[in-house]
Amino acid sequence: MAENNAGNGEVSGRVKEILCQPCLNNDKQTTALKFCPTCNEFQCLDCSKVHYTYAFLKNHTLVNANEAGLDQCDQHQKVLEFFCEDENQLCCSTCAILNHRKCHSIVEILKVAGRSTNTSSNLKVKLEEVRKKANRIVDSIVSSKEKLDEDVKEIPIKIRRMRDEVMKMFDDLEVSVVKKVQSYQKETLEKLTIKQCQNEKYLADITAYLETIDDVRSDDVYQNGSLAQQFIVEQKMKNDVDVLHTNVDAECHDLKTVTVSFDFDETLKLPPLSVTDYIPGQLTLKFCLSEVASTIVPVNKAMILTPLKSIDLKQKEDDVGEPLYTGIEFLPDGRLVAVDNKNKTLLVYNEKLEEVGSYQLSLNYPPQSVVAVSDEEVAVTSANGFKLDILNVNKSNDIKLDRTITVTTEYGSICQKDDQHFVVATIDHSTPVRIISSTGEEKDFNINFPNKSYPLNTSAFTYIRSSDKVVLTDRYEHTVYIYDVKTNTRVVVKDDQIKEPFGVAVGSSNTILVCSNGTNSIVQISQTGQILSSYKIDMDYPRTICVSRDKSFLAITNSCNGKRKLQKFKISY
Known part of the structure; x- marks a missing residue:
């Protein structure tokens, strides 16, 4: 100016x-x-x-x-x-x-x-x-809208075409099956008619024998005949009846009821549901990268880090151990707050990384992470404590505890979702990331997380507010997961440049910055999972990272015993 x-x-x-x-x-x-x-x-x-x-x-x-x-x-x-x-x-x-x-x-x-x-x-x-570029984008969008209109019109045509093909299949099926059934019916009827005639003959024979028995017993010759003659007559009739009995008994044992049916196999059986409950197909809605986009320089540029300040984290006289910063965060005015897990302390640094304030947290529970809630307010998570502490850090760097939110789960990493909610990473819980309201109400995301829990120091996360995405690191799987809350989908990022990823933060243009613990570097990833850059840093085992509100500065700490540092970088592109 x-x-x-x-x-x-x-x-x-x-x-x-x-x-x-x-x-x-x-x-x-x-x-x-x-x-x-x-x-x-x-x-x-x-x-x-x-x-x-x-x-x-x-x-x-x-x-x-x-x-x-x-x-x-x-x-x-x-x-x-x-x-x-x-x-x-x-x-x-x-x-x-x-x-x-x-x-x-x-x-x-x-x-x-x-x-x-x-x-x-x-x-x-x-x-x-x-x-x-803008003209090409407009042309591409117009073309995409025209293609979308064509696709929408094609869907009912495709369904009707499939319906006609299915109906023809059933028509052909009906002709074929009925032809076979009629042939089977004719053959079976002939066999049944023969069997029916044979048994009707047996019925006639039975009726005749019954009449003969009555006639013989009333006949004068039978009554006046000798006993030997009577025996011979009865014996002949007995033999004939035995033959008749055997034949009818055989027919009875061979008697079958003939039926015919046709059932669809399992591949064609449809459940008894309406089309609103069951759609025999899949409607696919997707966005794919336009050819125009591939010729335009990506919005996500590789970052350039310029070292500004580095301090060694040494044990002070009143400390119980070597400082271990498990949580760091920029305040809106550029100051940096850090959670010392080993000494259970919240510290404040100015823009030159000079310590300007400190506060002794609860001695009972080791603090894990910190997030800026407002210009002068931060929230701190605690392992084993089942609580969330809200502290005031004023412009004079005086710190006091405002209130404590009681929770039911152990939490590590923390981000702010909106003015009334936090997003937190769980410790050894079936759901790795959850939501906490400012009043302590806990609920889960509508995300199908894998059935896996993360013990302490095996995973960290960050939340991208503008796109409603959760980024989760899996340290020992060497993987970064990017979950889209709106679509319940995820991107899995695995790369040789990512080894034991842990701390993670959101950079410029909502790119993702990950501490690669095994390569001593910061890896920059786009939301689509593309590796944009990898920056080697002068510290062993980097673990915790944060970015300033204006995305101009980055701070990082490590967990190497005897060589722990806090470093600040300027971000440019």
Whole structure:
């Protein structure tokens, strides 16, 4: 931002003239009359017309330059005159003295603003590239919408086609089966008719024998005959009846009921459900990467880490052991809070990694992790404690316990889901990640997690609020899982660059930063599981990582005995 003092009678405070930044880059001094908050740039009327030329700039809101108010320091309400190149921050005179006195490169804003003379031409080139990409995106979306419309129309056609094919199959089946059944029926009827006739003959013989027996006994010859003659007659009849009995008995034993049926095999049996309960098919909805996207530079760029500060974590006189930071977190104002698991302490560091405050946590339960709840409030988890402590860390670095939330499960890693809920990683529980409300209500995600529990120090997690995703590390499976809560799907990331992954955080563009314990590096992963970069760091066994709110800084600690460190990096791309 370029500003000039007009008049010698001015004391400190606001300046009268603001110069157009694009013109200044071309060695011209033109008064800026407009300011674009989105571009973060003051412009003259001619330069501001670019906002009405390009469609993608039309949603930028221009304000009068004298109404912008961005030339003042938010903290001290003084004019921003300096730029700290070490920490990439704008400074007023008070900021430069109080907060940046140990920095090596603090320059005047006017000098920085005048360094580049080709900003305008570079901007035009970049805008042309953006316009080409935007046009290709629009064309691709139009094509995708047309294809989607075609796909939707094709589905009922495909179902009707399948219905017709199935009906033809059943028609053919009916003709074939009925033909076989009729042939079987004819053959069987012939056999049954023969059997029926034979048994009807036996019935006639039985009736005849019954009449003969009555006639013989009433016959005078039989009654007047000798005993020998009577015996002979009875014996002949007995033999005939025995033959008849044998034949009928054989027919009876061979008697069968003939039926015929047709049943579908299991592959064609449908349950007795309506189509709303059972769909004999699968409706697939998916998004796939467009060909246009493959030709456009990815939004997720590989990060560049610049070391800023490193301190050794040494045991102090009152400590019971060597410090082990199992949780670290940036506060919104840039301070860093750390949970010392071994000494059960919460510590506060300033932007130079100088310790400025500490608080003795409960001596009964080892603290595990910490998350910033607000500008001056943090939440700390405890193993074996079944509680969540909420502490106040004010601007003067005084710390006090506000309240304790009682829970029913042991928790390790913690993130903030929204203003009223936390996301927490469990310890040795069937569900690895859960949700806790600010009042202590615990519930599970609608995610089909594998049936696996994680003991202490075998897994960590982070939560991506904007895309509602849970990232879980499996240390000894050398795997990173990215769970999409909305679709209940997951991406599994395994790579030679990832060995014993543990601590994990969310970086710029919602990329995922993982501590690779076995390779002493930080691995950057996209939400789709692509390895974007891997950065070797100067510490053994990195385990805990966090990123500042503005995604500009990164802090990391390790767990190597005797060589424990806390390091801070600047993130760029």
